[in-house]
Amino acid sequence: xxxxxxxxxxxxxxxxxxxxxxxxxxxxxxxxxxxxxxxxxxxxxxxxxxxxxxxxxxxxxxxxxxxxxxxxxxxxxxxxxxxxxxxxxxxxxxxxxxxxxxxxxxxxxxxxxxxxxxxxxxxxxxxxxxxxxxxxxxxxxxxxxxxxxxxxxxxxxxxxxxxxxxxxxxxxxxxxxxx
Amino acid sequence: xxxxxxxxxxxxxxxxxxxxxxxxxxxxxxxxxxxxxxxxxxxxxxxxxxxxxxxxxxxxxxxxxxxxxxxxxxxxxxxxxxxxxxxxxxxxxxxxxxxxxxxxxxxxxxxxxxxxxxxxxxxxxxxxxxxxxxxxxxxxxxxxxxxxxxxxxxxxxxxxxxxxxxxxxxxxxxxxxxx
Numbered sequence: 001x002x003x004x005x006x007x008x009x010x011x012x013x014x015x016x017x018x019x020x021x022x023x024x025x026x027x028x029x030x031x032x033x034x035x036x037x038x039x040x041x042x043x044x045x046x047x048x049x050x051x052x053x054x055x056x057x058x059x060x061x062x063x064x065x066x067x068x069x070x071x072x073x074x075x076x077x078x079x080x081x082x083x084x085x086x087x088x089x090x091x092x093x094x095x096x097x098x099x100x101x102x103x104x105x106x107x108x109x110x111x112x113x114x115x116x117x118x119x120x121x122x123x124x125x126x127x128x129x130x131x132x133x134x135x136x137x138x139x140x141x142x143x144x145x146x147x148x149x150x151x152x153x154x155x156x157x158x159x160x161x162x163x164x165x166x167x168x169x170x171x172x173x174x175x176x177x178x179x
Numbered sequence: 180x181x182x183x184x185x186x187x188x189x190x191x192x193x194x195x196x197x198x199x200x201x202x203x204x205x206x207x208x209x210x211x212x213x214x215x216x217x218x219x220x221x222x223x224x225x226x227x228x229x230x231x232x233x234x235x236x237x238x239x240x241x242x243x244x245x246x247x248x249x250x251x252x253x254x255x256x257x258x259x260x261x262x263x264x265x266x267x268x269x270x271x272x273x274x275x276x277x278x279x280x281x282x283x284x285x286x287x288x289x290x291x292x293x294x295x296x297x298x299x300x301x302x303x304x305x306x307x308x309x310x311x312x313x314x315x316x317x318x319x320x321x322x323x324x325x326x327x328x329x330x331x332x333x334x335x336x337x338x339x340x341x342x343x344x345x346x347x348x349x350x351x352x353x354x355x356x357x358x
Binding site: 007008009010011013014015016017018019034035037038039040041042043044046048050052053054055056057058059062086092093094096097098099100101102103104105107108109111112113114119121134135136137140144165166167169172173174175176177178179 | 186187188189190192193194195196197198213214216217218219220221222223225227229231232233234235236237238241265271272273275276277278279280281282283284286287288290291292293298300313314315316319323344345346348351352353354355356357358
């Protein structure tokens with residue numbers, strides 16, 4: 001007989017995804033990066049446009065330069081790797097939604113593989129600088145990166161008491177009507 | 180020894196997520212809906228705003244009325260249930276990204292539980308009508324729903340040859356620089 005609850009470990013992993021911004025210097029094996037990218041590749045998108053290119057950055061000098069080019073992505077300087085998500089630059093509404101979809105998958109895949117991850121949201125001022133640094137053609141959209149690596153021991157400890165980091169389900173869910 | 184590859188079934192499930200729009204009439208058990216909503220609840224969001232309310236709709240009349248109110252969400256009329264994602268109506272860019280994140284999790288969770296799911300993207304013309312139908316207060320953003328149910332036998336069959344539905348990884352991935 002197969003596992004009677006095959007989906008449960010997956011659901012547990014998904015509930016456990018947290019932003020972790022402190023990484024050990026150990027590299028992320030190529031095989032794990034490929035597995036994460038395969039999960040990203042299979043993300044659904046509006047009209048199946050797949051409007052993305054993933055730049056894998058591992059050079060410490062480049063990671064540091066990205067961190068310096070934009071406020072609030074400082075964690076990428078200490079990451080073992082980053083995936084910079086470059087969007088095609090089409091219709092902003094659907095493309096931003098699809099960017100959220102693919103980013104979420106990268107976070108879940110990293111968590112499933114025992115890696116720490118954190119979204120870096122490149123502010124509009126930094127996008128041009130990061131784009132130039134990575135040779136991204138004009139017209140593409142550079143906005144989201146995901147820092148990856150093995151977590152430091154301290155970062156592995158839970159930051160919030162179980163249940164304290166999110167609003168309770170009853171407050172978020174309605175049945176049939178909003179009110 | 181524990182499973183040497185605990186994350187792999189999750190990655191496989193994620194790669195397998197596909198939009199399925201034909202549902203059997205069987206209801207979705209409450210327990211499964213709750214599990215999906217728990218996964219949605221734990222989604223990360225910008226500044227941990229959790230800017231969403233989930234309306235679970237199971238009344239066939241309401242599902243049919245939603246389908247009639249907006250083009251291209253016709254599949255919801257035949258769904259056993261739908262989760263309508265109501266966003267708080269804050270800054271569009273980050274909220275649209277977060278909406279993509281939470282939607283993707285709902286799809287993955289449904290797949291892990293053996294359910295079929297499909298995104299319904301409510302066009303701007305239909306949003307007001309769907310909002311009114313569900314009693315959503317002015318100022319909130321109604322744009323995405325997810326149809327849920329058990330797939331019909333025909334819908335369970337793969338639609339594309341393995342590998343044919345997405346661009347190859349080599350075309351999507353760059354190392355260190357875009358070009």
